[in-house]
Amino acid sequence: MEKSDFTYTYSKSRSQFGKQCFFSDRGPEMMESIPSDKTLGKNFILKNPIHQALQKSKNFSEHEVNTFRAEYVNAGINHVEGGWPKDINTADAEATQRYRRKIEKDDAYVHCVMHLSHDMEHYILQNNAINVYQKYFTDVDPAPPIEKSSCRTVNVYRDQNTIKRPITFLSWSADNGARLAATHCDLEFHTATAEQCTHSYIWDIENPNKPQLVIIPHSPLCCLEFNPRDPNTLVGGLLSGQVAAFDIRRGSKPYEICPMHQAHRDPVRNVLHINSKTGTEFFSSSADGQVKWWDTRKLSEPTDSMIIDPVKVVGEEQCVKRALGVSCLEYETTIPTRFMCGTEQGLVIGGNRKGKTPIERLPGRYAAHLGPVYALQRNPGFVKNFLTVGDWTARIWSEDCKESPIIWTYFHRAKLTDGAWSPLRFSLFMTTRWDGCLCCWDILRKQTAPVVTAQLCDEPLTKLRPQDQGRLVPCGSSKGAVYLVELSENLGVSAKNDKLLLTNMFERESKRERILEARMRELRLKMKVKSGQQGAGGGGGATGDQTSGSDQDVLDAEVDYRQIVEREAKAQQAPPTVDHILENTE
Template sequence: MFTDGTAPGVSVESLWRSARSTRCEAKSCQTGKISTAEAAVQSHTSQDAAVQTDQRSDAAQGFQQEVQVDETGLLSFLQRVESAVIKELNKNWKSHAFDGFGVNWREQSKTVLCLHRLSYPEAQQQKLQVTSVSWNATGAVVACSYGHLEDGDWSTAKSYVCTWNLERRGLNPQRPDLVVDVPSSVMSLAFHPSQPSLLAGGLFSGELVVWDTSRTEDPVVWRTGITDDTHTEPVYQLARGEAAVGVTSLSFSPLDPCVLVVGAEGGAPLKCRPAAACRRAPAELAFAPHAGPVYSLSCSPFHRNLFLSCGTDGQVHLHSMLQPQPLLALQLSQQYLFCVRWSPARPLLFAAAAGEGVVHLFDLGKSSQKPAVSMEQSVGQGPVHCLEFNCRQPQLLAAGDASGTVRVWQLSSDFTEQGARELKHLEQLASETRG
């Protein structure tokens, strides 16, 4: 049988490695030295030569010959026409044919674009209408009120006031920055002219409320409540001035704070002065009436005696406060006109909100017969109830309609840049007399 066993180790030394190491030698090699030399070469002489064709003897020589000028005849001609030329130059200098013409290197644009379509879905689900819009003092925030213009519920008609900051990054047109629940329909809205966060509203119940839009919790800072001294009818319009007048519409003159124009249900605008400013009767002059209630008035920001009115007859009247008859009567719509506003940038431009769901821009400098452009806002969905120009950014126009939507329109330069003769044209309109 096999058994395990161990044997001592055996080592064998390498004879090749020891012999190899003794024969190693170091060697080196180098090529022979290479000779180099440098030399420069330069020419000693140079010569230029030109080649030209010979001129033919029969070549045309009209342009080669010196022009002969009859200096005596030229002087005689200039002396003869001098007086006539000076006369025409003086005539052109006094002419106004090119007054108002200015070189504009930018391409003129007459387009109107809809920048934003703002809405509050919960108000739309309740079929509430936009009753009023207003821009704040900075021109960055637009507010709208919701309610019903044709009627209202004194106890259960809940409504809203919403604001959007159009300069906020990530603007959501269907998610307002601020939503205020109001227990009664809000019929009118107006931001404070210098404090951007203060917003006043007139309710269907007759109350007046002031909100501070910078406060997200309990923004109400003042309200009149319902007492014997407050309104007992809906407040359809708000304005800041020296007196409060309860009528269907009103407009204070921005150039004369003691003068305001009011519109009554009978259709006649009235020129008034607040009772504190004079001891006479507040109504100084009654103007030719519309064929129905006056829904809106707007005093010109460029002329102290001009104002616009519109109403249920679909007409816009241009009035002078110095005479009862209108200077112009423009039939803009076959339905009601709910609002009219002068442009803060163009003396001859105004906008009107029509019952057909259209916003008309009218340029009296271009035509007194038809609108310059008509923007279809809510055609087939109800009238446009309200509109306001942005005084800080006059290229922006906000309009609210019966579908519960506020559209912000961007006007092109043609509707925002004032012409050189525009104020003079406005003065000519104001000086016209109607019997």
């Protein structure tokens, strides 16, 4: 092909190339006009509906190709014994032994063995090397992980009412702790009104947005307890002093309630199920100083009652006027006839339901606290030891030592409101404080301070109730919120030797307290004898000196107290020093 076929000659001059275009406005111009033909309308055919397929994209085809598959075969050889001549029967032990002796007598046998021994020793040592993928020391128990004790808030369940009411009681259901019952009631005399909300709630712990069931009694609930045998039934104590039975399957209203003339005179503070064949019996307590036993099948009257009036003289009758108001109850299923109650006067009284006389029915008495006992619970692993919480301290007691506790905490700046043992870790107990803190104490790890202190909220915490599995601890506040706290793994289980160490600790501390009690009894007896001798010899002069001496002791104590308060107030106002910062860090 020639080059001239691809050329073109322009007839314009070069100056006309690339000249700028100028545009201007102009009117419309009719290029063509095609009039409509009405006769063609007769040929129009209306189609309804019309289906028309349009495809704008390109067509692609799909192809499948199978490649040759590689086949793998695993084959192995089990070499038992070989290298024998054909004329030797390997099954005949005598023939093989005779052939071995023949070979061993050959001179080349020794040189061959010495030559092969070096390679064989190398392979043996190589085979005995440690396999990095093999699990060694499987028979040795794994060491417990070194984990820092901690806790975190999992969920928050809030009061659905506009006017927030304090949490007065918490209870777990028996179906592995899937549901949590919380009662809301304002027990303050001046703030309680007839129009206050009576709702309490049962929560599904997985859903903090809406309660699973709203309990609606005619009077606010002060306490609500799940039946340990039936997760659908509950018993509760009302602000009016009545007790009622609830069934989740029947709805929000109680299906059984006791009459007013059989009820307590004051609000029911505690209800607990007892170990019975039917699983329907429980007992309740109130600030009126009475403990009553009930059966949910017939709440028209109590099956038994007891007045908490610890008489001192044999034959003296108990009286309701002298009864001590009960603030908390404790019941251990392994001791079905015995119970314990904490009073508003700071005493812990042990009761025996099967006692015949007043002294036999209230055999034990412990001066526990300066004010009301807010919590009382036996250790789940050591039922002879129990925990009490009141005023500003938590104390651990033994039934053998009635004059003083065996272990106690320091006096906190904030009032303690509740406490409980961990169900699985027997050395751990938890307390709630008025400043919104949750404290976890492990007496085997540290006795001078809690192992974990968590600030859950700014308002006071009023109640706590650990789950039976040990790691979940709900804490109720004075503003109607329930904070579900999850403890770290090391606080939820017991170590291997914890029970043995705790047994030795309780026995050692109980023995020490018994020795001190015996010594104090001796000193009191000597003082009594000495004061009796002085009274017989000197008349009434010694009494006046003793009274003046006691007054001086009181004045000295007041001065010391004021000095301590002023010193602590100055320490709080002063800027923190380096030593103080290091001490708080430790």
